[in-house]
Amino acid sequence: MITAGIDIGSLSTKCALMNENQEVIGYDVVLTGGSNTAATEEVYEKALNKAGLKRDGVGFVVTTGYGRENIPYADKHVSEITCHALGMHITNPGIRTILEIGGQDSKAIRINEDGHVDNFHMNDKCAAGCGRFLEVTAKAMGVELQQLGDISQQSENTVKISSTCTVFAETEIVSLVAVGTPIPDIVKGVHNSIAARATSLLRAVGLSGPLGMSGGVALNLGVVKAVEETLGTEVYIVENPQVRGAIGAASIGQRLT
Amino acid sequence: MQQETIGQERHIQYQNLLNLVGDQRQETEDNKPSLKATRMRSIINSHRMMEAYREGSRVAYVSEQFPSELAFAFDMIPWNLESMAIMLAQSVDVDKVFKLTQEHQLSRDICSFLRGPYGMMMENCYPTPDFVLTNTQPCEGLSKVGVLSGKGYKAPVLALHAPNTVDEDSVNYLVKQMEQMMSQMEEGLGIKLDPDAFQSVVESSNEAREYYNKTVQLLQTKRLPDVSRELQEIFGMNYFGVKENAKICKVLYEEALQMTEVETEKKKRVLWIGQVPEESHELLEHMRKVVDIVYWAPLWDANMMMLDEKEPLKSIAERAILYHWDAERTQVETSQICDDHEIEGFLIANVWGCRNVMGISQVLRDIANSKKIKHLTINIDLVDRNNYAFNHVKNRVDAFLELLQ
Numbered sequence: 001m002i003t004a005g006i007d008i009g010s011l012s013t014k015c016a017l018m019n020e021n022q023e024v025i026g027y028d029v030v031l032t033g034g035s036n037t038a039a040t041e042e043v044y045e046k047a048l049n050k051a052g053l054k055r056d057g058v059g060f061v062v063t064t065g066y067g068r069e070n071i072p073y074a075d076k077h078v079s080e081i082t083c084h085a086l087g088m089h090i091t092n093p094g095i096r097t098i099l100e101i102g103g104q105d106s107k108a109i110r111i112n113e114d115g116h117v118d119n120f121h122m123n124d125k126c127a128a129g130c131g132r133f134l135e136v137t138a139k140a141m142g143v144e145l146q147q148l149g150d151i152s153q154q155s156e157n158t159v160k161i162s163s164t165c166t167v168f169a170e171t172e173i174v175s176l177v178a179v180g181t182p183i184p185d186i187v188k189g190v191h192n193s194i195a196a197r198a199t200s201l202l203r204a205v206g207l208s209g210p211l212g213m214s215g216g217v218a219l220n221l222g223v224v225k226a227v228e229e230t231l232g233t234e235v236y237i238v239e240n241p242q243v244r245g246a247i248g249a250a251s252i253g254q255r256l257t
Numbered sequence: 258m259q260q261e262t263i264g265q266e267r268h269i270q271y272q273n274l275l276n277l278v279g280d281q282r283q284e285t286e287d288n289k290p291s292l293k294a295t296r297m298r299s300i301i302n303s304h305r306m307m308e309a310y311r312e313g314s315r316v317a318y319v320s321e322q323f324p325s326e327l328a329f330a331f332d333m334i335p336w337n338l339e340s341m342a343i344m345l346a347q348s349v350d351v352d353k354v355f356k357l358t359q360e361h362q363l364s365r366d367i368c369s370f371l372r373g374p375y376g377m378m379m380e381n382c383y384p385t386p387d388f389v390l391t392n393t394q395p396c397e398g399l400s401k402v403g404v405l406s407g408k409g410y411k412a413p414v415l416a417l418h419a420p421n422t423v424d425e426d427s428v429n430y431l432v433k434q435m436e437q438m439m440s441q442m443e444e445g446l447g448i449k450l451d452p453d454a455f456q457s458v459v460e461s462s463n464e465a466r467e468y469y470n471k472t473v474q475l476l477q478t479k480r481l482p483d484v485s486r487e488l489q490e491i492f493g494m495n496y497f498g499v500k501e502n503a504k505i506c507k508v509l510y511e512e513a514l515q516m517t518e519v520e521t522e523k524k525k526r527v528l529w530i531g532q533v534p535e536e537s538h539e540l541l542e543h544m545r546k547v548v549d550i551v552y553w554a555p556l557w558d559a560n561m562m563m564l565d566e567k568e569p570l571k572s573i574a575e576r577a578i579l580y581h582w583d584a585e586r587t588q589v590e591t592s593q594i595c596d597d598h599e600i601e602g603f604l605i606a607n608v609w610g611c612r613n614v615m616g617i618s619q620v621l622r623d624i625a626n627s628k629k630i631k632h633l634t635i636n637i638d639l640v641d642r643n644n645y646a647f648n649h650v651k652n653r654v655d656a657f658l659e660l661l662q
Contacts, residue, residue, distance in 0.1 A: 068653065083657035105652075116659050119631070122653055 001059035001257050005249025006046070008067030011103030011131055012216065013039040014243045015047040017058065018250035031122050036067035036246025041237025045097065060257045061251040076190055078252055080245045081109055081120050087099055089115025090239050096209025099198055099227065099235070100244075103215035104133040108201035110208060121205040126143050129197035131216050132222075133166045137190050140173045141183050148187055152222030155188035162208060165211065169193070187222065195226035203230070212236040214244040271304065294509035296496065298441075301481035301501045309334045309384045310348065314662050315446065316384050318406055320391040320399045321496065322436050322580045323417075324573045326462050326564075327435060328390060329498035330455040331442055338406070339399055340493050342373040343535045345641040354380060355641055368610035368638035369531060371398050378406055388442060392417040394581045395613050408573035413445055419577045431574035446494050456511045459569040462497040470561050475513045477597045480521045480549050484513050488555040489533055496519035524549040525661050526599055528591075530621055534639045540654065547658045548602065556594045558586075582613060584620045591624050602661050604634035609644045 002025070009032060016027040032039045040063075048054065053131035063074040064083040084100045089111060098109040104127050110118045126182055138145045157180055161169055161220070169190075175185050186257040202211070211233060217223055218241035226251055228235050284344055309316050315333040319325060321340075328335040333413065345351055354376035361379065363372055391403035400416060407414035411520065416440045420427035427429050443449055487509055496502040527544065530553040534541055544550060554560070559579035565572040576646055579586070594600065603625045607614050618634060625632035635653055638644035 066648065077655075079656035079659055081650060082659045117656070120656060120660075 002051075002053065002057055003060045003250045003253030003257065004058045004065045004182050005064065005083065005246040005251070005253060006061065006065075006068075006071065006074070007083065007179075007243070007245035007249060008040055008063060008065040009103050009245075011063070012242065013043045013067075014246040015040075015043040016243050016246040016250045017047050017051045017053065018247070018254055019035075020254060022251060022254060023219055024176070024240075024247055024250070025108060026053070027240065027246065029242055032067070032079065037070055040067070040071055047242075056093070060253040062256075064245055064249045064251040066150075074251070076256065078249060081107055083118055083245045083248035083252065084214055085109050085111045085117045085248065086115045086251050087246075088214055088245035090247070092210075092212060092236060092250050093214035094210050095236060097202060097205070097207050097211045099211065099213045100204060100215040101130055101194070101198065101223070102215045106130055106197045106198060106201055106203040106215075108198070108207075110205050119205050121196065123201060128164050128166045128169065129194045133169070133194065134190070134217065135168050136170050136219065137173055139185075140170045141177060141184065141186060141240075141254055143187075146219075148191075149219075149221040149223070151184050152187040152191050152225075153184075155182070155184040157185050158181075158192060159185045159189035161186075161189045161193045164197075191220070191222045191226040192230070194223050195230040198227055199230050210234075210236060212238055214238045214241040216242040217228075218242075282561070290511065292483050292487055293512050294505045295490070296484070296488060297501075297505050297508060301496070301505065302494070303336055305496075309336055311342045312450075313380065314384075316386045316388075317405060318383075318386045318389045318391075318412075319495075321396060322394070322559075322577070323390050323392050324435075324577060325495050326455075326458050326498040326569070327439060327442075328448055328572060329458045330450055331446060331448070331452070333387065335390075335495070336384065337495060338374050338402060338491070339370050339396075341383075341552060342370040342640045345373045345377060351640065351642065352545050355643070362377060365641075368398060368608055369638050369644070370608065370611070371396075371402050373640045375402055375405070378409060386412045386502070388412055388445060389414040390417075390438070391415070392419055392577060394419045394577070397611075417439055417577065419574075421578070421582060423575055423578050423585055427578060428571055428574045431577060432570045432642055435570050435574065446578050455569070456566070458498040459564050459566055460505050461500050461565065463563050465497050465503040465506040466561070466563050468503070468510040470563075472506070472513050473556060475510075475517055476551070478599065479513075479517045480523055481513050481516045484509065484516070484522065485551045485555070486536060489552040491534075492555040492560055499659075525601045526551055526605050527602040527661070528553050528594065528598070528600045529604050529606065532611065532639055533606075534610040538639070540637070540650065543651065544604075544654065544658070548661065551598050551600065553591070553594065558590050582617050582619070586621055587617060588624055591621060592628065595624070595628055595630060600630060602657065603630055605632065605634040605638045605655070606639075607634055609636060609638045609641075631657065631660050 001064045003018050005016045013027050013032045017025050017067045019025050026045055026047045028043050030039050030043045060075045062078055063071045064078050064080045068077040088095050088098050100107045106123045106129055109120045112118050138148055213235050218237050224235055290458050308314050317333040317335050318338050319335040325335045325652045357379050358372050358376040389407040391400040393400055393408045404414050439450055525548050527548045527550055529550050559576050562576045605618050605621055622632055635650050637650055
């Protein structure tokens with residue numbers, strides 16, 4: 001049976017389709033925008049097209065993310081913590097700790113050998129250290145979000161971003177730009193700031209075993225490198241990190257059917 | 258008709274009302290009535306509140322876990338400063354109250370269980386007290402609100418300083434303070450304490466406590482819907498010392514005993530630690546679909562302690578010291594609660610600004626880890642909705658509930 005996993009996040013909505021061999025046969029990502037139901041429809045159709053399927057070819061739909069309960073045709077809702085855990089596990093069963101940085105929250109998840117969650121810790125009440133933080137700071141520096149990883153590699157000196165709040169950090173960055181601080185140095189500072197917050201989360205949950213990273217921010221190699229430098233350990237980046245939650249959801253569908 | 262006769266008649270009529278409301282129609286598929294004890298308690302609360310506003314009543318503001326027996330001994334109505342916060346939480350005008358506190362520069366970093374009642378006093382909602390009776394545990398912030406209220410209402414503030422350790426010196430120290438407090442109350446009220454009245458209060462307190470403890474024992478291994486919640490309410494009400502409270506505890510025990518004969522679904526048990534939301538809060542309703550919630554506070558050793566009827570002040574003093582959130586005692590006590598009540602998860606509710614819960618949280622997480630109990634800490638606000646959004650917390654709670662399954 002083909003199963004669908006749909007991850008309705010704050011910034012983006014993702015869909016993954018999976019067959020009974022746990023293979024991903026189609027996936028896509030769209031911006032959530034103002035309507036998560038509209039975004040879900042769009043991404044579902046796009047994923048189905050890529051897989052060459054129609055809706056009636058899908059036997060079970062699992063939704064996750066903040067908007068998971070808004071989808072009336074979902075057969076099951078599961079938290080994204082559980083979905084990311086399984087999504088990572090099916091690709092790399094050796095991973096025991098996961099760092100997932102999404103649009104508006106970050107999670108540190110410890111999993112067991114079966115891919116089940118043992119413990120988790122999330123950032124609280126604040127988007128600092130998440131995708132939204134990077135979006136705001138990229139805009140403040142006048143660069144594209146997708147370029148941040150490459151830009152930080154050009155840094156020769158690190159600037160410390162002292163604010164823990166996204167809004168105050170933006171003000172700080174605007175001031176740094178105004179006095180001519182090199183952009184790569186500021187970007188590196190932003191990445192270090194994210195890595196510091198991520199490290200606290202990982203230590204709170206108990207860093208054990210190999211560490212994997214998923215979520216959209218894992219696409220930013222500057223952040224990944226900053227996390228590796230701060231922790232002194234290698235970080236495994238899962239394939240399609242942004243879609244990993246949806247893949248995990250589809251995998252849960254397979255386990256249930 | 259003589260006023261005295263009317264008064265006696267009304268007392269009997271009040272007791273009759275309690276009994277009548279206690280018995281209600283049977284549960285049906287569409288309708289699940291609340292526990293008898295719950296219905297009785299709501300009548301008692303209403304009655305006491307109205308009494309507190311009546312001219313001629315003696316009202317004492319008390320802080321949480323203040324030994325109410327001392328107030329009841331003088332026929333005073335204890336007005337729990339903090340517990341009104343939950344009533345406020347359900348009010349449409351809650352924001353108005355908080356705005357008032359901000360206009361008077363009360364920091365928003367202070368727990369809303371203190372800010373809310375303080376705002377209610379500024380809105381002139383509380384009855385003017387005759388005394389403010391406070392103690393230093395577990396919340397020093399609350400004792401400070403007591404001091405401020407005393408200043409505002411020009412009422413004498415009498416404070417107990419409870420030491421942290423239980424030994425002969427600290428018990429005697431606290432006994433002396435209580436004796437002093439009671440003579441100050443005699444002076445202020447212009448009456449002498451009636452030893453028989455005090456003895457009767459102590460006996461009532463013990464009678465209630467006996468049934469309370471029996472109910473706790475039943476709860477250890479049986480799933481009894483709403484019973485843990487009712488124990489939480491009885492603990493919060495802190496009316497140990499009056500006969501009505503003994504009645505509620507007895508009725509609760511009898512009803513719980515009947516419930517043990519009915520098989521109920523054995524859901525996994527989560528210990529709710531920290532401030533407790535009002536009964537119909539969306540978070541509780543959401544969790545109750547999946548787990549059985551047991552409340553931590555009613556199960557503390559101090560809440561199950563009987564008083565020595567020969568030396569009541571000594572045992573009241575010991576109990577007051579036990580209410581301190583001493584890390585070592587909390588560790589032992591909470592471990593025992595987990596074992597006795599088959600606890601499989603902790604939900605630690607850090608109310609924004611509550612230093613006490615924040616401080617003890619790590620001790621509790623360590624206990625959970627040592628016993629391999631799953632735990633979740635959430636940062637919420639149960640009164641000030643500017644600090645809380647259900648959707649934000651729900652995600653974490655859902656993941657925790659999945660983890661438990």
